[in-house]
Amino acid sequence: EVRLVESGGGLVQPGGSLRLSCAASGFIFSEYEMSWVRQTGTGLEWVANITSGGINTHSAASVRGRFTISRDNAKNFLYLQMNSLRPEDTGTYFCASGGSYFQNWGQGTQVTVSS
Amino acid sequence: DIQMTQSPSTLSASVGDRVTLTCRASQNVRTWLAWYRQKPGRGPHLLIYEASTLESGVSPRFSGSGSETEFTLTISSLQPDDFATYYCQQYNSYPWTFGQGTKVEI
Numbered sequence: 594e595v596r597l598v599e600s601g602g603g604l605v606q607p608g609g610s611l612r613l614s615c616a617a618s619g620f621i622f623s624e625y626e627m628s629w630v631r632q633t634g635t636g637l638e639w640v641a642n643i644t645s646g647g648i649n650t651h652s653a654a655s656v657r658g659r660f661t662i663s664r665d666n667a668k669n670f671l672y673l674q675m676n677s678l679r680p681e682d683t684g685t686y687f688c689a690s691g692g693s694y695f696q697n698w699g700q701g702t703q704v705t706v707s708s
Numbered sequence: 709d710i711q712m713t714q715s716p717s718t719l720s721a722s723v724g725d726r727v728t729l730t731c732r733a734s735q736n737v738r739t740w741l742a743w744y745r746q747k748p749g750r751g752p753h754l755l756i757y758e759a760s761t762l763e764s765g766v767s768p769r770f771s772g773s774g775s776e777t778e779f780t781l782t783i784s785s786l787q788p789d790d791f792a793t794y795y796c797q798q799y800n801s802y803p804w805t806f807g808q809g810t811k812v813e814i
Contacts (some may be wrong), residue, residue: 636806637809651802693804695797696754
């Protein structure tokens with residue numbers, strides 16, 4: 594059974610940082626592109642994706658230069674380093690398998706950016 | 709960015725009904741379109757990709773059609789589990805974008 598379990602969310606002040614993690618199991622993680630998608634008050638928004646080997650990434654303009662997606666194929670983990678956080682980054686962050694459409698999703702981790 | 713517009717925003721239906729949801733793209737996305745179902749408190753669940761290909765394990769009561777800018781998701785016979793919010797998503801060109809959702813309610 595495919596499992597994706599996100600962690601690392603929480604309450605942070607504007608300008609702060611968080612690192613989200615996603616533990617993957619039940620499939621050959623190193624063979625799949627992976628993505629982060631968030632759900633805010635305005636709906637679902639693709640955030641970033643990364644190729645299976647971790648060489649190439651793409652990210653949404655709203656987070657480019659602030660968020661970095663990475664992965665550790667030896668540990669079956671996906672990460673999202675979030676810096677310079679803004680109130681509009683508040684939402685639930687989902688880890689998903691796939692780089693274009695998203696086959697499997699985690700349950701999400703809540704990020705709240707507020708003073 | 710490609711804008712995805714779903715209609716209706718809310719749809720009232722009953723168990724056993726046949727329902728059709730619509731998704732329109734602001735530009736041609738060919739058939740690079742996916743549909744998801746989301747229940748409260750959970751991540752979305754992939755139903756259809758490439759506009760009409762049923763994801764493995766998904767009930768055949770779901771079907772997708774369309775190309776370029778106009779797409780539909782049809783549920784042939786609504787089941788209690790289907791009362792949820794449905795989203796379309798294009799993956800023709802970056803950034804990938806989602807529609808705002810259609811909520812199917814009783």
